[in-house]
Amino acid sequence: MITNHTEYQAIERRFTRLAAIHDALGVLGWDSQTMMPTGAADGRAAQMAALRVIVHELLTDSRLADELAAAEVEAGLTVWQRANLREMRHAWIHANAVPSELVEASSRAASACEMIWRTARPAGDFGALLPAFTEVLELQREIGAAKAAALGCTPYEALLDAYEPGVRIAMIDPLFNDLAEFLPEFLPRVLERQATLPAPRPLDGRFPVETQRILGERLMRAVGFDFNRGRLDVSLHPFCGGATNDVRLTTRYNETNFTVSVMAVLHETGHALYEQGRPAAWLTQPVGLARGMAMHESQSLIIEMQAARSRPFLEFLAPLVRQTFGYTGPAWQADNLWRHYTRVEPGFIRIEADEITYPAHVILRYRLERAMIAGDLAPADLPAAWNDEMQALLGITPPDDRRGCLQDIHWPSGGWGYFPTYTLGAAIAAQLFETARLADPGIMQGLSRGDFVPLVGWLRTHIHAKGSLLSTDDLLTVATGRPLDVSVYRRHLERRYWDGE
């Protein structure tokens, strides 16, 4: 028994080391998007590749396999230690299921394809991308097949599992099928209602970068971001990265429009709170990690969509905006901000989509990538299939592939099975927020004063501090009393976009 427990301790030490390397990768990744001079790109790629190879070597070391097997039959471990072992095994399966050569070939193919995509996208030239795209897909299919055997699921689920462990099609399909039925009926009603209301008054003005940054940091503090363990910088695309106790957020600024940056900062702060709230005793272990990308997205969307686009919060935000930028008048009232932030308009581009149409973009990608991984859709047929789905879900057809199947970096760069986490996250966010709001009336009252303590306190207890102790499903069930319930998400959309709450 004592010997076995020593095995467990030995594995913890291995994973502590892995966590340090992952953290180093997080800082290097942040630097490459915020600080790095362009001429350093090749060197940085080499540095990060070297560290990733080391991670892979540590996870495929045969001594780890032996220690894991020994620890798994050990008695006397705590619940957290058991869960940690389960997460270690999960990481082990992902690393060991795929031969190194396949990992490398896939990584090389994705780098090459991403390079081509960077010129093919602006040119709208899917034909130029097709050969590299096909290679990336074939390698992803191989990886999916290899992991499927080890995980006991379908190849597509095996890819999804790398982003949200344990989530299967059985959780996604009911949600996405329901939404695919609901949205084409709901969207025209929302647009009709919107047309009867006055259009948002334009928020014209100059919004200096430095002033926007100060406002962003003010809001980050209000939400509960700990600047002793993180910072805010600028990058081309906003993200939340960095390392343990060192959360690096980014945004970008447009000096003629402050509304995008404000919400980007709040979104990324939602991610950051999850990272800064992970269980302190387990920060170096797999069980101490955030649950997965869907749960992570739920945390950003609770702040950005559920809390910050609510009327109570916008009542707090409006005077702060007026005071910060020095504008007055009816355009700068909370109600007008609300109309901006809840404006619905079907469009071709996912990252510009509103809360109502966003799920349609995700469902489309989910259907298509699942079909491609299954071998039911050939890459050459992707543009036509994309346009058909857009027509069916949003009633519009992209005029070119630039605004169609070429718009996202995910597939060319090897990110297959990631898209569903966006809408899973949105639905989880709605369910968590409703539960929290009903449990504590102080939450909405707090938002109207810019006080996030009641809301974040609930999230800390029910989500952040749990790390990866529970599965996604169990975490949600324990927190809200039931598994994922799409009706809550629908109700949220109806309340905001039909009732105008």
Add this chain to the structure above:
Amino acid sequence: MITNHTEYQAIERRFTRLAAIHDALGVLGWDSQTMMPTGAADGRAAQMAALRVIVHELLTDSRLADELAAAEVEAGLTVWQRANLREMRHAWIHANAVPSELVEASSRAASACEMIWRTARPAGDFGALLPAFTEVLELQREIGAAKAAALGCTPYEALLDAYEPGVRIAMIDPLFNDLAEFLPEFLPRVLERQATLPAPRPLDGRFPVETQRILGERLMRAVGFDFNRGRLDVSLHPFCGGATNDVRLTTRYNETNFTVSVMAVLHETGHALYEQGRPAAWLTQPVGLARGMAMHESQSLIIEMQAARSRPFLEFLAPLVRQTFGYTGPAWQADNLWRHYTRVEPGFIRIEADEITYPAHVILRYRLERAMIAGDLAPADLPAAWNDEMQALLGITPPDDRRGCLQDIHWPSGGWGYFPTYTLGAAIAAQLFETARLADPGIMQGLSRGDFVPLVGWLRTHIHAKGSLLSTDDLLTVATGRPLDVSVYRRHLERRYWDGE
């Protein structure tokens, strides 16, 4: 033969990987002094320790030892490959001579001692530091002894060898003994001459950080810094760090005094040019590294001391300063800048010392650390020995240990054998600069226009592009026609501080 050549290639691949990890460490180190939030310090230490352990494991891997031995008897290697093998063996000796436990104990002791030093220094309390200091010293003595056997030199030389490979006491003693004789005679003469001249007019004004930064970047560009492969930031102490093709300089700004930051930027740019000028074909290999810390210091001092404090350059700098900050009058003329930048005044603090008294600070530390490593000076006797040397070399006695033996971080943090590189670098700088200047009259003419192309072109060819192909001694001899010649350095000091050139 072909098999052997494969061995050589295999080792190159190992060192390419090591270079990537070193580069990652360089970026993480830069970040920790410029960007990192304070709460991330422990995590960052863990990340860097994990990468250093990996470096050590890669260098002590028994397969590397076999491959090295095989490659060393291989025929048909080029001169660069041979030199690369020699440098690989050198790195191997340093890593393998010392047992891991000793490396770890020393690193831990140094971290603990540095922590105590941070409070003992401001308190001037050497007694509080003594136990930890003694432990650091004892472990350094053990490391020196272990490496001495492997390198075939004395323990002190073995420590020095980690900073400037191949340099031995036989190169340092003639230089330092000469200077220790020359300076106490020369310094009073300089001070006397200085007293007969008008004192520098004060450079009073407000110098906004942003304006100083713009001036600094302007000068960096003039010197030849490539911003596509590097950047300038702010840290508590200026340094040159980062990674291959990603050189990160720092400075600090004082809004009531611009003179320090200008020279700090020029100094670090000298280091940066060396890094940016390393041989392109060998950037991932040991032979492609800069020769050592003394040669590195020579490159910073050529820019800062030899070039930038010369009258021709100050003729260029003065109007630029007037234009940048918007001041006019006699204080802002080149001659007054020259009087500021060549002001001599014996003081207690090394990092504030002028060009004349700086070597005395270094010689003192060299004598004392050598005696401590040899066991001839007990740490408890350090304060008294320090003060005696200060009196002998500069004629002043520190009023307390804060301004005496507690002022530098080097010894508490385990940096023994580093100090001599400062003055070795200064002497090498004088010799290289004199050779370059005599070879190309365009160099001084260029400086008067802020044009560093002739000077840096000479340095690129004769120093930077050579990497570690030659030993320090050979590199200097090939570049200047003779080994280190202290008379050149003396002549430089006499010309500037006696002749007023």
